[in-house]
Amino acid sequence: xxxxxxxxxxxxxxxxxxxxxxxxxxxxxxxxxxxxxxxxxxxxxxxxxxxxxxxxxxxxxxxxxxxxxxxxxxxxxxxxxxxxxxxxxxxxxxxxxxxxxxxxxxxxxxxxxxxxxxxxxxxxxxxxxxxxxxxxxxxxxxxxxxxxxxxxxxxxxxxxxxxxxxxxxxxxxxxxxxxxxxxxxxxxxxxxxxxxxxxxxxxxxxxxxxxxxxxxxxxxxxxxxxxxxxxxxxxxxxxxxxxxxxxxxxxxxxxxxxxxxxxxxxxxxxxxxxxxxxxxxxxxxxxxxxxxxxxxxxxxxxxxxxxxxxxxxxxxxxxxxxxxxxxxx
DNA sequence: TTAGGGTTAG
Numbered sequence: 001x002x003x004x005x006x007x008x009x010x011x012x013x014x015x016x017x018x019x020x021x022x023x024x025x026x027x028x029x030x031x032x033x034x035x036x037x038x039x040x041x042x043x044x045x046x047x048x049x050x051x052x053x054x055x056x057x058x059x060x061x062x063x064x065x066x067x068x069x070x071x072x073x074x075x076x077x078x079x080x081x082x083x084x085x086x087x088x089x090x091x092x093x094x095x096x097x098x099x100x101x102x103x104x105x106x107x108x109x110x111x112x113x114x115x116x117x118x119x120x121x122x123x124x125x126x127x128x129x130x131x132x133x134x135x136x137x138x139x140x141x142x143x144x145x146x147x148x149x150x151x152x153x154x155x156x157x158x159x160x161x162x163x164x165x166x167x168x169x170x171x172x173x174x175x176x177x178x179x180x181x182x183x184x185x186x187x188x189x190x191x192x193x194x195x196x197x198x199x200x201x202x203x204x205x206x207x208x209x210x211x212x213x214x215x216x217x218x219x220x221x222x223x224x225x226x227x228x229x230x231x232x233x234x235x236x237x238x239x240x241x242x243x244x245x246x247x248x249x250x251x252x253x254x255x256x257x258x259x260x261x262x263x264x265x266x267x268x269x270x271x272x273x274x275x276x277x278x279x280x281x282x283x284x285x286x287x288x289x290x291x292x293x294x295x296x297x298x299x300x301x302x303x304x305x306x307x308x309x310x311x312x313x314x315x316x317x318x319x320x321x322x323x324x325x326x327x328x329x
Numbered sequence: 330t331t332a333g334g335g336t337t338a339g
Contacts, residue, residue, distance in 0.1 A: 154331040157332085182333090186333085189333065222333075293336045
């Protein structure tokens with residue numbers, strides 16, 4: 001069966017893509033059906049490992065949970081407990097088990113409309129790196145009507161990027177009626193990671209000029225990576241000015257990003273300027289990455305004696321604790 | 330609640 005792309009998911013007429021297309025079941029039923037019937041690679045494996053973690057969750061083992069004899073309040077408590085557990089699993093990177101718990105909630109007929117952890121659950125699907133599964137959870141939350149929340153849409157956007165579904169992600173972003181800083185950062189970083197560096201920089205510019213949203217350090221970091229990758233000194237310098245103006249030029253990640261950008265663009269003088277203006281700061285001095293960026297930048301630009309000088313300076317300043325990683329003694 | 334990180338080597 002052909003799977004329709006979720007391009008027009010804001011329309012009430014388009015609930016039925018993918019999993020739910022031509023499917024008369026309710027979303028929870030449809031998801032259970034799909035998951036039970038799925039052949040490998042299976043979304044959830046009901047292995048012995050599952051029973052181990054299940055033992056920690058009383059409500060999953062309680063037969064009374066099967067929907068009968070439960071008051072509404074106790075059902076809500078179960079939904080809350082399940083949500084917290086899902087959150088924990090996702091934080092631990094245990095995405096499959098997090099999804100399993102949600103599937104159990106559906107099986108037991110818990111009122112998932114009351115579930116308050118959809119961003120977390122959606123994020124778990126990103127860990128599967130499977131665009132088909134991403135579309136399934138998309139259809140599911142769409143039908144539940146929780147996609148009005150920018151947190152949920154942002155999470156879904158992140159899932160599409162993680163799955164490498166660039167078109168889906170971009171089109172989803174373009175159709176978002178409400179965007180926040182995280183939405184912008186997600187798309188800028190997504191474009192950068194997918195190799196569309198100029199697209200990422202255009203998005204950065206559009207964010208400021210067309211939408212009056214002020215980029216934070218996260219957006220600047222992605223944009224800097226894009227500048228380095230395409231060796232665009234013009235954009236890099238512009239970005240440097242922006243970072244200074246925003247007074248975030250002492251951020252350690254941005255400092256190393258700026259030095260790296262200048263070095264990759266062959267502008268050794270400006271890399272030195274950034275490095276020297278910050279290296280006396282106590283917090284910066286102990287950061288081995290900044291020294292490494294500087295030394296490797298010198299080497300890649302053919303400034304070998306400078307590389308040795310900075311290396312010795314680093315040792316003299318008491319950064320010798322990182323020496324064992326460096327010297328093949 | 331959601332996004333998000335820098336270097337090198339191989």
